[in-house]
Amino acid sequence: MAVVTLQGLSKRYGAHLAVDNVSFEVGQREILGLLGPNGSGKTTILRILTGYLRPSTGTVHVAGFDVVREGRAARGRIGYVPEDAPLYPHMRVNEFLAFMGRLRGFDGDTLQASLARARQRLGLEDVGEMIIGRLSRGYRQRVSLAQAVLHEPDLLVLDEPTNGLDPRQIIEFRELVRGLAQQCTIVVTSHILGEIERIADRAAILLKGRLLAVRDLKGPAFVRVRARSEMAPRVAAVLATADKAASAIDEPLADGIASWRVPVFGPGDRDKIVANLGAAGLGVVEIAQGRSDLEETFLTLTSEEALR
Template identity: 45%
Template sequence: MPPVVLAQHVTKWYGSRRAVADVSFAIEPGEIVGLLGPNGSGKSTIFRMLTGYLVPTSGRIEVAGCDVVSDSLGVRRAISYVPEDAPLYDHMRVGEFLHFMAGLKGLHGAGARGAVDEAAERLELTAVMMLPAGKLSRGFRQRVSIAQALLANPKVLVLDEPTSGLDPHQVIAVRDLIRSLAGRHTVLMASHILPEIEKIASRVMILLDGRLLTSDALKEMTQHLALRLSSSSPYALIVLAAQGVSGVREVAPDADAGTGHYLVRAERRASLPADLIAALVAADVAVSELTEVRPDLERVFLDLTKRLGEAA
């Protein structure tokens, strides 16, 4: 089955400023993919190109087999976009707004009523359908924004910072909602909150300064090994012994754990911890602990950023 979203060598310039630099990726049907990066990294620019709001300076983007430049109407029929702080018509009641949006998406009569009723039920909006949008909490406004995006049953749903500004209860509710969309829709969501995107997405792409550092950060997390070492021996002796073990990439003080604790980063292979212990013992390094540390997105992001800086 071909990818539902395909970007090939996409670059976007705003005058003399390059916002996106030679980005390529593919997204399969039914995936929930997170696009992670700090503010200003190019996430919103990529989303606006995907949805036809902006035209790439160079490169090619397809959504559901439709080119965003030559077949923008086909793209818009296949995709729905919820930007950060999506505006609502505050004077409209929720039900009126959803019916209005259904009409804009080409749904009328019984088709529109059925789509609105289904969206209201899925987003738990039934109790607020008669309320003006301007009276809703931020959490409910976000639900209404997502509901209107789902009305025409899009193949692809694009969410830009969907949990931004929500309280913890609202974040959990939106997170559960996005998870429930997997399979029926392909979801591409952006965030700069690392733990949040890790909990939702099945795959995470990391963007920095307009460049794609990885198209699968979660895979990167499992490919490399991180070990926490506790020792009273001198740091220089530990580094010397560890660097003699094949696959060890770095030994650094563990700032979170305090004095006498170190993080050893290495290639993942079954015998590496035993090889490391043997090398440390042979070098008379006093080892009181050696445990595997599950890497998180923050560590992967920092490692990738460091590698990018060294290569620049």
């Protein structure tokens, strides 16, 4: 069951189309990374998802609730940590979390149990009486996460959560997020491709408001096809029809074998390539799966899109 569903989502500011017909789903306990340069629509999508903005067209559902028609119910199932986390630096950690819990409608034993659970999950037991403004950047980010999971949301939304953290804090934060993903779905944005690759199950790549691809970060990233060089033109023509993947011929090998590497973005893409080659009556020497890093995929997709 999908926790998040975007269908035909668009957002227009006057003549500017910030988000252009974006559709994808995020499953239970899945971490999805939103990637794209500045102005690609990442933050706009997050603001629509969390109810801060209304879409121009399309629908968004969280835990089965429409974020526009059933906004209150949808927001009650979301935890949100914006890029500049809204903390009160003069308050103590326990004081701030209790305040946020009461805003969520908790009191009495329910509030105390919620606070204890959040402090334990985020490693805040030893800093509960410290003033927030005196905490390190890493611990302030933990407090932000704690307030976002007090109500045990179905969806946790993180906007550029590692900004300003040092390398050790980034590693610690990564482990915290992985732990939280055992109990909720997470959508996270970051400019750091390596962080998304390390933490997310899939990455949605955006450019100029359009969704270029959703790539599985756990499975294969490309399919390598090898065939006899005399068959190269026919094989290349079939591979060029692959969805979202213009095939590139590698240098022919010494034994007269031509080679292609075709990006794939989901578990069914390899089967489609095999089926297309079979339907064209083409036999190949080898079809193998492999991985390329997310940076390579991102640059390839955005470069191809920029040329259109």
